[in-house]
Amino acid sequence: MTIRNICVYGAGALGGAFAATIANTIGDQVKVTVIARGAQLAAIKAQGLTIEKAGVETVTARVDATDDPFELPPQDLVITGLKGHQLADAAKGIAALLHEKTRVINILNGIPWWYFHGDEHSRFAERQLPELDPDGQLWSLVGPQRVIGCVAYQGAEVIEPGTTRLSGNGRFFLGEPSGDMSADLNDISALLTSAGLNILPTARIRDEIWLKLTNNAAFNPISALTRSRMDAIMANPHTAAQVRNVMSETKNVGEAFGATFAKSLDELVDRPGGYDPVRTSMLQDCLAGKQLEIMPLTGMVATLGKLAGVPTPTCETILALTLQLDQANRDGQG
Template sequence: MKVAVVGAGAIGAYVGAALHRAGADVHLIARGAHLEALRSHGVRVLSPRGDFEGRPHATDDPAEVGPVDYVFLGLKANAYAASGPLVAPLLHERTALVAAQNGIPWWYFHGLPGRHSGRRLQSVDPGGSVSRALPPERAIGCVVYAATELEAPGVVRHLEGTRFSIGEPDMTVSRRCLDFSEAMQAGGLKCPVEPDVRNDIWIKLLGNISFNPISALSRATMAEICRHPDARGLVTAMMRETLEVAARLGSRPQISIERRLAGAERVGEHKTSTLQDLERGKPLELDVLLAAVVELAELTGTAVPTLRAIHAVADLLNRTTSRSLK
């Protein structure tokens, strides 16, 4: 099995090192000091489950790698539209794209029966720009439950979780999913093949859609948000509205709001990725988290006043912050 990791940051390098440990032919696409470290000493993973190292091939030139069986996308979703030049040299006729992203994916309605089948969401696939770079028929959904951070160039700190749920957009259990799952498990990761991975998307989104923008607006950690009664109530309202949108689309994830809150509180004094991006002066990944669900609410006629309000101020924060960096 030949795998390219496009965006070999903390999650991408972690997955690449695990697959390499399993015997896959892995190629990491990276840049800068991180790439130089990968080239000189490979990936070093520091984990409570046991440290390990891997030395997969690393490059900044996908043409050097050539066509692969799987492309694991470790990029933020807001970089997908511009990823075409990186991905195109890696494709052959059957190459699958394993899209490890938060939020609503660009392929959400691909292969989904019903009146919305094939619909494109402007918030996540503006003008079809993502679909042109990443054809939906190649996509395998992937929901990441692992937490990692790049401690230093070439050094990944694994904090918790090893689960990467995957599934086909058309809800079949395909051979390509089973093969990728087997390789991930051989590398020490959990990788269940879900008949309907959209349920996992909504479960993960419950936390991202609420904690991520609130943390950026307040500069608070997840535990601080949970301990503040009014902020906790705000999170609850956002989760409730999100579950209603999911239900209108036929998804009913089997998790309660209280259980989701308890899980977030256990994470502790953790800064969400959106708050970390804000502190680093990076664009905030809000379109796939908030704007997409507001668009889906309009599509299904669902009232989401809390989501709309938080989206308005978070989007304003993103725009003013981006303007100040120019």
């Protein structure tokens, strides 16, 4: 495929880092535009997007920015940096950016709205998930056939409007829902690799989704509920036991839907070198009074567990507590 125009829809921490990296390295080959809002949009317009990373030179890139996707021409590639609970509301805006051959990369934590499209490893192929796409607009307006799934391993936090701080060396798994190592997947992977991103194409993107979800389903809500970083959670034997329970339940549900895990439960829980003092994205949102990304994570483990007949008692308890926390937080009681 020919890629000349790229739009990053949702230029927050990770979306902004993608946009800045691409614009800084191959901006002479592609035009990068971002969709942002509020203080982030104002900062990008005024001074560009900045990436900070320890031991690496700080990078600032100028990109076109707007909060109105309807004013842009069709794009060859759309990369969404929105969280799972924000994506459905953006369906019409994303659809406005599409031409016949546009591909859409969804950088998402947890179970994505397109999960069962092209799924040959369960009996639920093409099943839609109203918990993630309530009115079916993502399915009908964007279309699961356009999607390339993305599982991102990259710590990122907006430390001030327009500036993202990265931690660790990022890895980004890309895959077609069908498992096909398509020409589009190869072309997009090659382009993003040339931009300096560590892209890992895979024929089994769902395995990567479930592997990362074992961590996200546990650490995100527990960190928000306890206001704790990951190292502190694991230093406490009581909260560490709940992390293990959630990871076990998540792994069991994933395996029921055909996922293969490269690591045992012990290997998932016990990291060599221990856990870093990381503030999860849900903890960041909780402290900022933002809506929490609950349903794609622990919520879908519980939902899909019921669908598969796999018990998820710890996930269901944590889900109930986190939903109440989210409501109290948005009501100003957090």
